[in-house]
Amino acid sequence: MTNLKTVILALSIYFTCFAASGQDSLINRVINDLNEPVLSGEVLNYFFQASGSQYFIDGWTKGDIYLESGDVTRDRLLQYNGYRDQLYWLNPSSGDIVILDKHLVSGFTLAMPLSADTATFRKVSADLNGIRDPDGVFVQVLVDDAYSLLVLRRIVNTGERNIMQGERMVTLPVLEPRPVYIIRSPGNNYQSLQRLRRRNFINLFPGQQDDLRRELIRERNRVRSENQLVEAVKTLNTL
Structure with missing residues (x-):
């Protein structure tokens, strides 16, 4: 009332x-x-200082938020924190940075800077390479088909670095991207790819190895980069 x-x-x-x-x-x-x-969500009231970025995209970018309720809210200023697997929203009325409740969000999009591309993220609840969260994890969708290619835009602490701040030395954690690539097969089976190699990719699909190897060799695709992996999954979907 x-x-x-x-x-x-x-x-x-x-x-x-x-x-x-x-x-x-x-x-x-x-x-x-x-x-x-x-x-x-919760207002962000702490700031983590590190050498390297926590974010998939530095700076705020416009995007849409898809809620578990089925509602969509559009053109919000968003940031995705890959270190904490959190989605941040800049509240225009208060200026607060809000950590959105993950259990209420089913996915989101982010406008890529300096291009017309849009990054699409979805929340999945699978156990991805030992990475678990009761509310699920956010993954970027690179290929959406019978065989889908997802990537966990993980950012990890790889060590420490001493830097001068003014007149004093401080020790900061070093953050670096460590993406985890996931293939979702028909039946919602998930397999992760640790190292980008053609052999590693082919070995994920024992029933299609010969055909897949032949096509990838014909295309001269060695599956050594993210773009080549995208093309390899597209080839897999044609077999």
Whole structure:
């Protein structure tokens, strides 16, 4: 009842402003805000200093958030923290950085800077190379087909580094990307690929090894990079 009174009061105030100013756009903004799904999470009140970035993309980028309820909220300023596997939202009304509740989020997109590409992430609950979370983990979808290619954009602590800050020496953890590539086969079976090699990739599919090897050799695809892995999975889907 309290929420309903709040909504009615907000509408009354804005409609009064509208009557005084005659600005249709003001009413449209109010209605759009009221229709937006509610996002919940914890305000980020600590900052982790390190050598190297925690983030998939440095800086805020626009994206859409897909909720477990089926609702979608669009054009939010987002950051994905690969070190903590957390999605951050910049609340425009307060300026707070919010760690979104993972159990409420089913996926999200991020606009890639300096290109027209969009990175799509989904939450999966599989045990990925020993990485578990009761609320699932976020993975980027590189190929979405019968055989899908997913990547856990993991960032790990690889050691320490001493650096000068002003007049004192400080020791910082060194963060580096360590992506984990996952193949999702028909029947929702997940297999991880530790090292990018053609042989390692072919060995994941014992029933199709001969055909897959022949096609990859014909395409001169050695599966040594992420782009080559994407093409290899696309080839697998044609067999």
